[in-house]
Amino acid sequence: MSTNTMRRATTGVIGLAVAGTLTLTGCKSGNEEVAPAQPSTPAAQPSSGGYDSAQPSTPASPSTGGDAPAGAAGAAKPGQTFKIGETATVPFSYGNTKGGTIALTVTAVEQGQPADLDALKLGDKVKGMIPYYIRYSVKNVGTVDLSFASVGHMKGTLPDGTEAQGVSVIGKFEKCKDETLPKGFTNGQTQTSCAIALAPSAQTKVAGAEYWGDPYNSLSNGKGLFWK
Structure with a gap:
């Protein structure tokens, strides 16, 4: 993970460095991508993930199962859907x-408009692509204070199961806010967040989501948790 300091600007990256100011976004590494400092533009980076447009639904009770990761009793198992x-x-x-x-909880996958991406200044790199917004909630159900932690590693999947390209935003993007957890994020506290996934065309929708944060990115060959 790059340790370069960034100002709160909003710019986008799609698998390639843009004008030498943003780093390449990886697909399934445990590292987070960070862009170098920029004078005034908000920064964003694409990530992989895909979904079909979906309406929010009522969250169900947490799922449990065998083969739980790393010492987490009742935790979701790698590859669980x-x-x-x-x-x-x-x-x-x-x-x-x-x-x-x-x-x-992935609560919804919402289709956006191509013009939404204009603020990220990605130009021709997103020509013809359609943004989808993966809405999800995070609740602290443990005993550890998670103040200022970041729950990322959410990406989209296409109907055939492959990863959709995504955009990791560095800075503020009002249509899809992805912020660190606030101070005092203790047991029972909840926050909503969002990740951007890109459909390659209007004919292909983003159909689901995958969470691949630790420990899932280090278990079962990186197989994460899926929502469809």
């Missing part, structure tokens, strides 16, 4: 914060 609106219990660590547990 949920319906949109269902909740997965997920072991969670971030930086020096270890041993947390979150309830993670």
Whole structure:
């Protein structure tokens, strides 16, 4: 993960560095991508993921199952699939914060408009692509204070199961806010978040979501949790 300092600007990257100012976005590494400092434009980076447009549904009770990752009793197992609106219990660590547990729910996959991407200044790199917004909620169901942690690693999947290209935003993008957890994010606290996935054309929709954060990116050859 790059340690370059960034200002809160909004710019986009699609698998390639844009004008030498943003780094390449990886697909299934455990690292987060960070762009170098920019004077005034908000920054965003594409990531992979895809979904069909879906309406929010009522969250179900957290799913449990065998083969739970790394010491997390009742945690969702690698490769487990949920319906949109269902909740997965997920072991969670971030930086020096270890041993947390979150309830993670993909609540909706919403189709946006191509013009939404104009603010990210991606130009021809997103020509013909359609943005989808993966809405998800994070609830602290453990005993560890997760203040200022970031719950990312959410991407889209296309109808054939392949990854959709995504955009990781560095800065503010009002249509799809992805912010760190606030101070005092202790047991029972909840926050909503969003990830951007790109359909390659109007004929192909983003059909689902995958969470591939640790420990799922280091287990079962990187197979994460899926929502469809």
